[in-house]
Amino acid sequence: MTQERLFEAYTFGAEERSQLDRDGHFAFPGLLTAHARSRLTDSLEHISALPNTGDFTPQRYSAEYDSYLASLIAHPQLLDMARGVLGKSIRFDHCVALTRPSGDRGIGWHSHDYANDRTDLGFIRIFFYVNGFSPDDGGLKVVPGSHLFRDSYLRAASDEELRSGWMAGKTHPLTGARLEIIPLEAPPGTVILMWTHAAHAVTPRRLGSDTRWSVVYAYRNPGEPSRARWITEGFQNDPPPGTEALMPLL
Numbered sequence: 001m002t003q004e005r006l007f008e009a010y011t012f013g014a015e016e017r018s019q020l021d022r023d024g025h026f027a028f029p030g031l032l033t034a035h036a037r038s039r040l041t042d043s044l045e046h047i048s049a050l051p052n053t054g055d056f057t058p059q060r061y062s063a064e065y066d067s068y069l070a071s072l073i074a075h076p077q078l079l080d081m082a083r084g085v086l087g088k089s090i091r092f093d094h095c096v097a098l099t100r101p102s103g104d105r106g107i108g109w110h111s112h113d114y115a116n117d118r119t120d121l122g123f124i125r126i127f128f129y130v131n132g133f134s135p136d137d138g139g140l141k142v143v144p145g146s147h148l149f150r151d152s153y154l155r156a157a158s159d160e161e162l163r164s165g166w167m168a169g170k171t172h173p174l175t176g177a178r179l180e181i182i183p184l185e186a187p188p189g190t191v192i193l194m195w196t197h198a199a200h201a202v203t204p205r206r207l208g209s210d211t212r213w214s215v216v217y218a219y220r221n222p223g224e225p226s227r228a229r230w231i232t233e234g235f236q237n238d239p240p241p242g243t244e245a246l247m248p249l250l
Contacts, residue, residue: 004039006077007031007191012084020085022174024147024198025184032128032189040130043068044213047097056232062215063095064235069215070095074242078126082219085193086122092246093123093218094230100138100212104205109141109162112196113152115224123196123220130213132190135183138205138212140192142182145172146199154199162199196220196228222250 010028020026032040043066050058050065063070072078073092082090100106115121133139143162146154149170156162159181170179183203186192194200196218205212220226229249236247 003071003075004035005033006036006072006075007081008033012081017085020193020195023142023144025142025144025192025194025200027184027186028191028193029187030189031191032130034189037130037189039068040128040215041213044097044099044130044215048099048101048211059097059099060094060230061232061235062097063240064232067240070240072217073240074246078217081126081191081193082124082217085124086219086221089221090219090246091222091248091250092231092243093220093226094216094228095218096216096230098127098212098214098216100202100205100214102205102209102211103207104138104212106138106202106204108158109154109156109166109199109201111146111152111154111199112228113150114196114220114226114228116150116152116197118224119150121221121223123218123226125194125196125216125218127192127194127216128214129186129190129192130188130215131210132186132188133212135185136203136206137209139203140184140186141201141203142184142194143167143179143199144182145174145177145179147195147197148173150197152197156201159201162201166199219246222248225249
């Protein structure tokens with residue numbers, strides 16, 4: 001049976017790819033279809049209502065707890081997007097719910113690692129912001145060019161700490177401009193591509209705001225182990241239809 005469309009029409013050509021490689025992220029405002037937003041909201045509500053027990057938490061292994069989330073791993077439009085960045089040979093790495101309710105404290109500055117010394121191996125995260133965000137209310141912040149340092153030890157609790165610490169004296173490796181923090185804004189249905197080494201943080205969710213529903217799907221080129229690979233043995237051995245070739249580690 002043909003799957004429902006996940007995305008509205010979009011363009012990701014040479015210019016957009018150049019922007020992703022320069023900045024470390026690329027946003028598609030309002031890309032998710034209304035149907036996808038509705039289904040994703042239902043699935044993320046389901047995940048958020050499940051208790052966390054043991055190491056295999058519903059939030060971290062979200063696709064293993066919800067059939068709709070699992071069905072998107074090999075959705076043709078999602079795989080086209082991932083392969084448009086990484087090329088044909090890719091692996092599914094994880095599906096994680098990033099739900100942030102009213103009063104959530106957000107998260108400080110960090111980046112992730114993968115094949116830090118091998119620039120031929122890429123790792124992309126594809127964020128679905130189902131009901132969007134504003135810069136100061138569960139909003140994503142980035143540092144364009146930070147991904148080019150491939151520094152997975154980047155950490156800071158605040159903007160000030162990042163500026164005075166990791167960012168101090170650094171310039172963009174491609175443009176030569178001084179690194180700066182950029183707050184993003186996302187209307188409902190926005191999808192954001194991000195290279196895994198990019199520095200990012202999330203602002204707190206205001207008290208009284210509704211829940212920010214979001215989920216991330218991550219894909220990478222095989223070639224080295226991934227510490228972020230959150231797939232249980234049972235899921236790998238009995239994967240959703242169409243995902244078999246995406247499950248092996250290497």
